[in-house]
Amino acid sequence: MNVKHLFAVATAAALLSACSAxxxxxxxxxxxxxxxxxxxxxxxxxxxxxxYKATSFGQYRFRASKEGLEPMYGLIPLKFNGGYLAAxxxxxxxxxxxxxxxxxxxxxxxxxxxxxxxxxxxADPWMSYKPTPAEAERARAYFAK
Numbered sequence: 198m199n200v201k202h203l204f205a206v207a208t209a210a211a212l213l214s215a216c217s218a219x220x221x222x223x224x225x226x227x228x229x230x231x232x233x234x235x236x237x238x239x240x241x242x243x244x245x246x247x248x249y250k251a252t253s254f255g256q257y258r259f260r261a262s263k264e265g266l267e268p269m270y271g272l273i274p275l276k277f278n279g280g281y282l283a284a285x286x287x288x289x290x291x292x293x294x295x296x297x298x299x300x301x302x303x304x305x306x307x308x309x310x311x312x313x314x315x316x317x318x319x320a321d322p323w324m325s326y327k328p329t330p331a332e333a334e335r336a337r338a339y340f341a342k
Contacts, residue, residue: 218299219248224261225307232260232340233273241306251278251299258336259313261306269308270336271328274315276301 222231224241232238234257239245249257257273275298301315305323314323328336 216251217248218251219246219302220300221246221303223303223305225305226263226309229261229263229306229308231262231306233257234259234339238262249300253298256335257300258339259306260336260340261308263308266308269306269311269328270333270340271313271326272332272336273300273304274313274324274326275299276317 221244222233222239222241223244224231227242229241230238231241233247233249236247239247252275257275258270259273260268260270262268278299301317303316303319305314307314312325312327314325316323
């Protein structure tokens, strides 16, 4: 294999691996189950690590449920990734249609407060998000299919 082929393979592998992000999902309640898009329900008694594709226009809808409580519906907050945008502009502009937003590294679901907490780094303070009624309805309709 010549140097050009090796460089092309390495570049393609780096770009493809950069199109997903791993997150840690946890709950303030060990009996909480969370479904994200088409994933099977995840029991969050312990933190669960999942990998999700980056997206520019898509959403990750969720349903959090616990016996005895109404389910909580909404959209997972996503972070903008400026590094992907710079790489897309420099190397392959059409990729901007696929990878400008990705999951945060940490999420915590709190169904009793009706919120999701998220952060970039383990040491960061939690940021809170409460789904709007429109977001909750969109997620409810998605899971009703």
